[in-house]
Amino acid sequence: MLGLFGLFGRSKDLQRLDRALRAQGLHPRLMPDAAKLTTLKLLQEATGERSPAESVHEHAAALLVYCQVGAEQYAADNGDAAVEAAENRIEAALAEGDSLDARLVLLMLHAGLIQEQVVARFGLEVG
Numbered sequence: 001m002l003g004l005f006g007l008f009g010r011s012k013d014l015q016r017l018d019r020a021l022r023a024q025g026l027h028p029r030l031m032p033d034a035a036k037l038t039t040l041k042l043l044q045e046a047t048g049e050r051s052p053a054e055s056v057h058e059h060a061a062a063l064l065v066y067c068q069v070g071a072e073q074y075a076a077d078n079g080d081a082a083v084e085a086a087e088n089r090i091e092a093a094l095a096e097g098d099s100l101d102a103r104l105v106l107l108m109l110h111a112g113l114i115q116e117q118v119v120a121r122f123g124l125e126v127g
Helices: 012-023 033-047 054-078 080-096 100-110 116-122
Strands: none
Touching (some): 012 054, 033 100, 054 116, 080 100
16 A cells, blocks of 8 residues: 555555645645545445545545534635535544544544544444
């Protein structure tokens, strides 16, 4: 995934995720590679594909960036409709319990990458 010790550059999947994060308003370096690699693993498990489509990366990035930057910054970068969509996805994930979105939110929570306002808004907790 990372290329052989960086000799061959980043994998295409990591490049896709980096582009998707950037498109949502987050510089890719602000998300640790460990979180990105875990995200890629979750996307592979959810789709059953070794290399999910770019649209899958984009869909995941929207939720990841919302969690990391919070509603105010996310709205400034993507608009109020995108905030509403992300918040609806989190509410649905909490209701479902075990979905890709729920796992992405849990990843952000456990990695300590989620905004406190998002944690408070949705009553999230580790454990």
